[in-house]
Amino acid sequence: MNPEYTPAAHWAPAPLLYASAALHLGAAAWVVAQPRAWPWALGAVAANHLTLTAASLWPRSRLLGPNWTRLPAHTGEHGAVAITIDDGPEPLVTPQVLAVLDRYQAPATFFCIGERVSRYPELSREIVRRGHSIENHTQCHRHNFSLLGPSGMKSEISRAQESIFQITGTHPKYFRAPAGLRNPFLDPVLAQLGLSLVSWTRRGFDTMNADADAVFRRLASPLAGGDILLLHDGNAARRRGGAPVILEVLPRLLDALRTRKLTPVALRAVLP
Numbered sequence: 542m543n544p545e546y547t548p549a550a551h552w553a554p555a556p557l558l559y560a561s562a563a564l565h566l567g568a569a570a571w572v573v574a575q576p577r578a579w580p581w582a583l584g585a586v587a588a589n590h591l592t593l594t595a596a597s598l599w600p601r602s603r604l605l606g607p608n609w610t611r612l613p614a615h616t617g618e619h620g621a622v623a624i625t626i627d628d629g630p631e632p633l634v635t636p637q638v639l640a641v642l643d644r645y646q647a648p649a650t651f652f653c654i655g656e657r658v659s660r661y662p663e664l665s666r667e668i669v670r671r672g673h674s675i676e677n678h679t680q681c682h683r684h685n686f687s688l689l690g691p692s693g694m695k696s697e698i699s700r701a702q703e704s705i706f707q708i709t710g711t712h713p714k715y716f717r718a719p720a721g722l723r724n725p726f727l728d729p730v731l732a733q734l735g736l737s738l739v740s741w742t743r744r745g746f747d748t749m750n751a752d753a754d755a756v757f758r759r760l761a762s763p764l765a766g767g768d769i770l771l772l773h774d775g776n777a778a779r780r781r782g783g784a785p786v787i788l789e790v791l792p793r794l795l796d797a798l799r800t801r802k803l804t805p806v807a808l809r810a811v812l813p
Contacts, residue, residue, distance in 0.1 A: 616806070626773065638788070639671050655700055676808070688724070714812075716737065772787050
């Protein structure tokens with residue numbers, strides 16, 4: 542079960558970060574008291590850094606701070622499933638995605654790149670007009686986002702907040718890191734900006750895999766209330782002939798939800 546949370550006005554470090562700080566202080570004190578112990582102290586610090594790196598590279602981890610990987614338990618019990626769509630808006634793909642969602646009367650949450658929202662303002666407004674929400678996926682979707690320091694992360698996220706607000710008139714409430722990768726600096730930045738981190742329950746890897754059957758199986762096997770599912774309208778893999786794989790997978794996914802009596806919901810309808 543995913544623990545429910547609301548971003549705190551003041552950041553509270555995760556237990557792993559407290560433990561890491563204590564270990565560094567203890568290792569330093571150990572070396573001062575017993576200089577010959579430095580190889581053991583160094584090994585302990587190195588192991589701690591490996592743990593922090595692993596937590597940063599695991600998108601669904603909550604070791605670095607709160608992270609929605611599923612919807613709240615009471616929502617899942619009522620069959621709610623969130624479809625989230627990343628990396629847009631994309632003029633050749635997003636309008637077709639919106640048409641599919643319209644056909645099924647299914648709300649979705651679009652984690653958009655700020656600079657693309659500014660580049661395609663009418664398409665961004667159309668997403669909102671159709672009843673969906675736009676959330677924060679950084680300003681530029683930098684591939685080195687997880688290597689940035691606190692000021693770099695804050696710049697990427699706050700610029701996207703402003704870009705999206707300028708076009709849609711609404712500030713995002715939720716944030717998703719590029720590829721889900723982050724580091725210990727992200728959680729305090731999100732707390733300062735009043736954002737909640739959202740990852741996913743399952744993703745289809747539809748930016749790399751153009752096999753619609755494989756993408757669908759990753760998302761739908763199994764399907765359960767409370768799932769947060771990840772697809773892409775931007776950077777979508779293309780099938781032979783150039784068709785984005787999301788356009789084949791999304792209708793199948795929505796049909797599967799109907800068959801299993803599950804209900805698509807927007808994150809804003811069910812998360813704090």
